Amino acid sequence: MKENPFASLPQIEKLLSSPALEKWILRISRPLTAEICAEVIEEERNHIRKGEQPKDTNAIFQSIEKQCEMLYRMRVQKIVNATGIILHTNMGRSPIAPSVWSLAEEVNTGYSNLELNLATGKRGQRTGLLPRLLKTLTGGETSLIVNNNAAAVYLILSALAKDREVIVSRGEQVQIGGGFRIPDILAQTGAKLVEVGTTNITTAKDYINAVTPETAMVLLVHQSNFVIRGFSQKPDIKELIKGLPEEVIIAVDQGSGLTDETIEGEISVQSYIRAGADIVCFSGDKVLGGPQAGIITGNGKYIDICAKHPLMRVFRPGKTIYSLLEAFLIEKLNKTARGIAQKVLKIDMETLKKRGKKILKGIPKDLADIMPATLLAGGGSSPEKELPSQAVVLCSNESPGRIQNFFRMQDPPVIGTVQDNRFLLNIATILPEDETHVSFCIKKYFENGED
Numbered sequence: 001m002k003e004n005p006f007a008s009l010p011q012i013e014k015l016l017s018s019p020a021l022e023k024w025i026l027r028i029s030r031p032l033t034a035e036i037c038a039e040v041i042e043e044e045r046n047h048i049r050k051g052e053q054p055k056d057t058n059a060i061f062q063s064i065e066k067q068c069e070m071l072y073r074m075r076v077q078k079i080v081n082a083t084g085i086i087l088h089t090n091m092g093r094s095p096i097a098p099s100v101w102s103l104a105e106e107v108n109t110g111y112s113n114l115e116l117n118l119a120t121g122k123r124g125q126r127t128g129l130l131p132r133l134l135k136t137l138t139g140g141e142t143s144l145i146v147n148n149n150a151a152a153v154y155l156i157l158s159a160l161a162k163d164r165e166v167i168v169s170r171g172e173q174v175q176i177g178g179g180f181r182i183p184d185i186l187a188q189t190g191a192k193l194v195e196v197g198t199t200n201i202t203t204a205k206d207y208i209n210a211v212t213p214e215t216a217m218v219l220l221v222h223q224s225n226f227v228i229r230g231f232s233q234k235p236d237i238k239e240l241i242k243g244l245p246e247e248v249i250i251a252v253d254q255g256s257g258l259t260d261e262t263i264e265g266e267i268s269v270q271s272y273i274r275a276g277a278d279i280v281c282f283s284g285d286k287v288l289g290g291p292q293a294g295i296i297t298g299n300g301k302y303i304d305i306c307a308k309h310p311l312m313r314v315f316r317p318g319k320t321i322y323s324l325l326e327a328f329l330i331e332k333l334n335k336t337a338r339g340i341a342q343k344v345l346k347i348d349m350e351t352l353k354k355r356g357k358k359i360l361k362g363i364p365k366d367l368a369d370i371m372p373a374t375l376l377a378g379g380g381s382s383p384e385k386e387l388p389s390q391a392v393v394l395c396s397n398e399s400p401g402r403i404q405n406f407f408r409m410q411d412p413p414v415i416g417t418v419q420d421n422r423f424l425l426n427i428a429t430i431l432p433e434d435e436t437h438v439s440f441c442i443k444k445y446f447e448n449g450e451d
């Protein structure tokens with residue numbers, strides 16, 4: 001009797017119970033690993049049908065693992081940011097401090113009083129202590145939290161300026177990242193854009209002269225990802241406020257959530273509040289350093305209107321965000337936690353050099369060394385302001401793009417940059433706890449990566 005040629009192929013259940021696939025079952029789930037096994041085996045059946053030689057078991061495992069890895073690479077996972085951009089939207093912006101994460105843990109793993117007032121036992125507001133904490137931090141009378149700052153701008157315009165005029169400077173009609181254009185957002189919310197000034201110059205008078213009975217709001221927008229250099233002028237906010245009628249709302253899309261002096265030349269949230277802005281909104285996960293959120297702070301009368309708008313139901317965050325933001329702001333006010341930008345911008349050059357040497361310990365200088373590099377805040381703050389940093393530079397005959405790929409394929413991936421045809425690992429944004437991993441990857445590269 002002729003032997004069944006398919007009988008030599010391993011069974012899917014057998015494959016799944018082998019130790020080699022355990023790791024992938026944990027990482028992408030058993031059903032997805034099983035699907036990949038089935039696909040690979042089916043491919044082998046096709047080979048046999050065509051009279052080709054099937055792969056041996058080892059090669060079958062290799063091909064399964066390769067495909068499991070491809071799926072695993074699609075997961076949101078830890079990476080090492082060695083780009084020298086502190087707040088990178090592609091890399092999750094601000095890391096959340098472990099102490100903040102653990103403070104918020106039990107709120108999320110059990111039931112919580114998200115909308116239950118513990119004093120009365122009745123239904124409460126989904127705001128927790130946040131308005132009080134934010135008042136102390138920024139001076140804003142009350143605050144409202146939404147999913148991100150884009151939602152904050154959208155809500156402010158929808159609730160306070162629908163079918164009415166909003167005055168925006170021609171120099172501030174910006175696009176922030178993926179398709180968030182101020183003029184388009186205005187149109188979407190039903191607000192009517194009134195452009196004033198020029199690209200480089202807008203004065204307080206330009207705004208004041210554009211006011212009509214239809215004017216609901218003056219909207220100031222942080223330029224975020226570009227600068228206008230040379231002959232340019234922004235309005236003096238105090239002069240602007242003095243000249244505007246009482247009923248015209250002054251709203252500021254501050255963007256970064258800066259609340260201290262860490263970034264020179266940036267106007268903090270509390271400076272706008274102090275100067276008399278009615279409403280200021282900003283991201284939770286940029287310079288502020290918390291979780292992704294949009295924070296609206298300022299005059300209670302206007303914030304209440306936003307809070308009661310039907311869109312608030314669409315934009316409201318869940319318990320994860322409220323609990324993380326509360327824990328973060330408490331630690332921030334107590335100075336036991338800081339945002340990543342505050343931390344990284346404070347590291348001095350000597351420390352960076354020392355950390356670089358530690359990373360390169362045991363690695364010959366002709367393979368890798370440290371050199372001066374630059375640091376950027378990112379996340380729509382100080383687009384141009386480069387600060388000094390240090391980087392590990394790899395010396396190899398391989399193209400920097402290929403070295404970059406090697407590091408990106410590590411576990412966890414290490415994301416470096418290519419500059420002047422050299423591959424750099426910027427030390428300032430490498431978290432101290434990741435130094436040994438970076439060191440390990442450099443050694444691994446020189447042992448078996450370089451070809």
Ligand SMILES: *Cc1c(COP(=O)(O)O)cnc(C)c1O
Pocket residue numbers: 148149150151176180221222223224253254255256282283284293294379380
């Ligand atoms: C980043 C930014 C936004 C968008 O904020 P998200 O939190 O990403 O939604 C809007 N306006 C300004 C000025 C910004 O800098």
